[in-house]
Amino acid sequence: MANIVVSPMTFEPVYSQDAEIVERKGTGHPDTICDSIAEELSVELSKLYLEEFGAVMHHNVDKALLVGGVAHPVFGGGEVISPIEIYLVGRAVNEREGRPLPVEELAIEATRRWIRENVRNLDPDRHIIIKPRIKPGSRDLVDLFLRFQQRGEVPLANDTSFGVGFAPFDDLERVVFEAERFLNSEEVKREHPEVGEDIKVMGVRIRDRIRITVACAFVSRYVESLEDYLGKKSVIHGKLRELVSGLTDKEVEVFINTADDPEQGSVYITVTGTSAEQGDDGQVGRGNRVNGLITPYRPMSLEAAAGKNPVSHIGKIYNVVANLIADRVVKEIEEVEEAYCYIVSQIGKPINEPQVCDVKVRTAKDLPGIEGEIARIAQEELDRMPNTWERFLKKEFSVA
Numbered sequence: 392m393a394n395i396v397v398s399p400m401t402f403e404p405v406y407s408q409d410a411e412i413v414e415r416k417g418t419g420h421p422d423t424i425c426d427s428i429a430e431e432l433s434v435e436l437s438k439l440y441l442e443e444f445g446a447v448m449h450h451n452v453d454k455a456l457l458v459g460g461v462a463h464p465v466f467g468g469g470e471v472i473s474p475i476e477i478y479l480v481g482r483a484v485n486e487r488e489g490r491p492l493p494v495e496e497l498a499i500e501a502t503r504r505w506i507r508e509n510v511r512n513l514d515p516d517r518h519i520i521i522k523p524r525i526k527p528g529s530r531d532l533v534d535l536f537l538r539f540q541q542r543g544e545v546p547l548a549n550d551t552s553f554g555v556g557f558a559p560f561d562d563l564e565r566v567v568f569e570a571e572r573f574l575n576s577e578e579v580k581r582e583h584p585e586v587g588e589d590i591k592v593m594g595v596r597i598r599d600r601i602r603i604t605v606a607c608a609f610v611s612r613y614v615e616s617l618e619d620y621l622g623k624k625s626v627i628h629g630k631l632r633e634l635v636s637g638l639t640d641k642e643v644e645v646f647i648n649t650a651d652d653p654e655q656g657s658v659y660i661t662v663t664g665t666s667a668e669q670g671d672d673g674q675v676g677r678g679n680r681v682n683g684l685i686t687p688y689r690p691m692s693l694e695a696a697a698g699k700n701p702v703s704h705i706g707k708i709y710n711v712v713a714n715l716i717a718d719r720v721v722k723e724i725e726e727v728e729e730a731y732c733y734i735v736s737q738i739g740k741p742i743n744e745p746q747v748c749d750v751k752v753r754t755a756k757d758l759p760g761i762e763g764e765i766a767r768i769a770q771e772e773l774d775r776m777p778n779t780w781e782r783f784l785k786k787e788f789s790v791a
Contacts, residue, residue: 418510425456449700457476458478485527512587550706566638568683585613603643727754
């Protein structure tokens with residue numbers, strides 16, 4: 392088990408510290424839209440390459456940018472005046488033996504499909520202009536990618552980079568994650584079509600008190616008046632507070648759309664359910680990490696996982712695998728209360744032979760008794776890494 396290090400955590404747990412901050416950007420947030428579309432394109436490119444070449448070819452389409460539009464929401468309706476622009480930027484193999492491959496067409500269709508399926512009131516044909524800007528990859532990285540493919544060997548790391556993960560979620564992390572998932576659930580959308588998909592949840596814990604601040608874009612056509620808005624917001628507030636209070640024994644406060652100024656008639660309504668129509672722009676890599684959260688009190692990577700190729704791009708693979716290792720260690724070894732995992736690659740070396748895989752654990756007993764079992768789990772996940780790309784294509788992992 393070369394380069395696997397197992398060591399005890401010697402620092403205070405995050406959840407026992409006096410303060411903690413956790414954030415999640417929801418489905419319709421402009422940054423999440425960019426991440427999701429870039430990943431959707433990577434999956435579709437991979438499928439195209441499997442059909443054309445019998446293998447996933449080199450690509451990195453991880454530079455999507457959303458330029459917000461202009462909209463005029465009013466109670467009971469409104470309109471999008473100037474459309475959103477989405478730029479899909481990256482590198483990809485775009486021809487086979489001189490024959491062009493429909494890379495840009497694929498990018499447009501993948502974007503439109505994702506929007507239709509995930510942001511109900513945003514019309515991809517009327518409200519969005521899609522601008523693919525995808526060029527061939529650099530010769531050295533393409534050659535590095537082909538080197539292992541032609542030999543049928545383990546993929547070679549395309550970068551010297553690292554990935555990190557941790558498990559399990561603590562109370563604040565779970566509350567923040569589940570709050571957004573609840574508000575963007577099918578059940579809530581059926582009962583409350585006024586709730587848009589652009590939802591951001593910020594959680595702050597001070598000792599045993601949790602404060603959840605939610606930005607929730609209401610859809611103007613489902614809100615008849617200021618009084619109707621305030622009433623519907625109050626109902627959502629009550630349901631959300633009931634949910635999060637059941638997830639923790641700590642005191643919880645819930646706030647929704649705190650910038651509202653009802654006396655001035657200024658409240659958070661949108662035509663499409665996302666601030667991308669006017670209030671905000673978006674970019675890949677500025678949102679949630681691969682575990683679905685932004686956790687400044689935990690180890691995090693700044694890598695944008697979405698859109699990177701799933702075969703050899705460490706910024707994608709190692710972050711997911713690090714979380715898999717941490718999660719398995721906690722679930723399978725009773726004595727482990729908490730686990731962090733750090734993995735570092737070296738460009739040009741097999742992806743399953745990292746420079747180091749460091750697993751730090753908090754245990755209820757002495758480490759030597761379980762060190763071998765922890766290392767075994769880490770080694771199993773490293774051994775599986777050459778086939779992890781198949782799970783990305785099946786969308787088993789969320790990268791947003």
